[in-house]
Amino acid sequence: MASENWLLLLLWGTLVGLDLIAVPQVMIARPLVAGLVAGFIAGDPMAGAAVGMVLELFALEVLPFGAARYPDYGLGAVAGAIVAAGAPTVVAVGIAVGVGLGVAVLGDVGIQTVRRFNTADLSRHRAQIDAGERRAIVGLHLRCLSREAIRAVGLTSLGLGCAAVVHSVSFMDLRSAVALHAAVIGVGVGAFASNAVRLARFRRQQLAWLGVGVMAGFAWVMFT
Numbered sequence: 001m002a003s004e005n006w007l008l009l010l011l012w013g014t015l016v017g018l019d020l021i022a023v024p025q026v027m028i029a030r031p032l033v034a035g036l037v038a039g040f041i042a043g044d045p046m047a048g049a050a051v052g053m054v055l056e057l058f059a060l061e062v063l064p065f066g067a068a069r070y071p072d073y074g075l076g077a078v079a080g081a082i083v084a085a086g087a088p089t090v091v092a093v094g095i096a097v098g099v100g101l102g103v104a105v106l107g108d109v110g111i112q113t114v115r116r117f118n119t120a121d122l123s124r125h126r127a128q129i130d131a132g133e134r135r136a137i138v139g140l141h142l143r144c145l146s147r148e149a150i151r152a153v154g155l156t157s158l159g160l161g162c163a164a165v166v167h168s169v170s171f172m173d174l175r176s177a178v179a180l181h182a183a184v185i186g187v188g189v190g191a192f193a194s195n196a197v198r199l200a201r202f203r204r205q206q207l208a209w210l211g212v213g214v215m216a217g218f219a220w221v222m223f224t
Helices: 002-019 033-041 045-057 075-082 089-124 126-130 134-168 174-200 204-223
Strands: none
Touching: 002 033, 002 075, 002 089, 002 134, 033 045, 033 075, 045 075, 045 089, 075 089, 075 134, 089 126, 089 134, 089 174, 126 134
């Protein structure tokens, strides 16, 4: 991979990481978007889209409201797309999604760590902020954004490192890779279906629409 692509992937990963919580919150942190663009930068948009779609199934199980903790599936999709780029989809997606899930969980750990640092920073400058000092308020915001950016760069770099290892070492035969591919898709569909039923709460109208969506998706897969 060309060095400029690495830099673009680091930039894209930073934007995805910031979009999840901080700025600009325009939904580029959704796994499907994050994975597709990362795959495009890495030279394989179809692989990025495939990884993003599978991780989107996991992300749809999450209800990110209030103080809920949840994995950073956006950065997971970026890492997974980098791993999958250039390899046959049926072979790479399982491994790539596995890497993506690992990065996503580490992303959650990173979010909690950043929040603790931000809370401590706020406590140290509480008097100036309560007094309305502009420099203290702006400085706090910039430091918080910098911590989020560092978290995103670190996780994207981890994805690049995982990709380098996976691309240089063949540690899984075709049959195992295909089995893993089927397993991660099955688990993702299960997670999505569980959340869909939970949201419907067994109400007749919501379940009816859920059935329509399932049949429409099945028809699309079968006839396109």
